[in-house]
Amino acid sequence: MQLETYISDLLYRYDCVTVPGFGAFLTNRVSAKIHESTHTFYPPKKVLSFNEQLQSNDGLIANYIAEVEKIPYNNALNKVSKQVRSIKSYLIEGETIQFENIGELILNSDGKIVFEPSNHINYLTDAFGLSHYSSESITREVYKEKAEKVESVAPIALTPEKRSNTNWLKYAAAAVLVLGLGGYFGYNYYNNSIENHNQIAQEEANAQLDAKVQEATFVISNPLPAATLSLEKQSGNYHIVAGAFRIEANSIKKVNQLKAKGYKARKIGVNRYGLHEVVYSSFETRAEAQRALRKIRREHNRDAWLLIKKLD
Secondary structure, X not given: OOHHHHHHHHHOOOOEEEEOOOEEEEEEEEOOEEEOOOOEXXXXXXXXXXXOOOOOOOOHHHHHHHHHHOOOHXXXXXXXXXXXXXXXXXXXXXXXXXXXXXXXXXXXXXOOEXXXXXXXXXXXXXXXXXXXXXXXXXXXXXXXXXXXXXXXXXXXXXOOXXXXXXXXXXXXXXXHHHHXXXXXXXXXXXXXXXXXXXXXXXXXXXXXXXXXXXXXXOOOOOOOOOOXXXXXXXXXXXXXXXXXXXXXXXXXXXXXXXXXXXXXXXXXXXXXXXXXXXXXXXXXXXXXXXXXXXXHHHHOOOOOEEEEOOOO
8 A cells, every 4th residue: 555645645635634643744834935036936735744742543545545445434444543553663673665746754863753845746725737937027127217318418409490381270270169069058958858858758667657556456365375495404524434336226215224323424426436425424523523433433333434525
């Protein structure tokens, strides 16, 4: 089993991937930046880190392995534990553990795990397809300063051209003024006429509407009572899985059986393998789901497991 492959898959969707008994790989989003000396632009990304203190099993990686390899949850958890024991033995012997596309792990002199992240993959899906690039610095020219220098050396003098026959310009200006005033008063008169016509038409329409309303007014002496429907809609990203079925009819039968026993069972769709998934119930928080899972395993189904999935 290639544990780093499953960790890498989950880092695209989650900010924390815990390997039980070993530690947690964390991601922290950083904004786009520019390197001032090299003029290189870097897109936003997720920066990886490792915390050896977070070793409690949250069910994330074991559930994912169980779903991908189509094995029971406990078997997947045992495979993870076996892999962790092997990794720790290599670290104790002084070897460097290379997780492809994630980073390197090594023990320091104090017996603590030191993590060096890899920069080959950006786990931020929002920045998919973006890569860093370099650009030459832009030299901006200040044309205003150049113009001032030219004018100071060779000032430009403007001499108006003399015209002998300018009487026709006076007549043209007077004609434009008369046409403009006539158009202005004509436009105002037209607008006033339109407004008066619209006001009269609106008053007539309102009077007709009032008459129709008075004719159609009536009172219901015995109105029907209002019907109120109360529908409970399940929500949450934490689901306790009862089973997955190749035939849809079998999944419907399983839902009816669980509902008969008092569970809020339902189908949550088809997984990547074409199986119809049936859950006991869905929950908003991991704590609620874990409590319900322990009770179901104790009272009804030891093979039930927790699925963390955002439904559309």
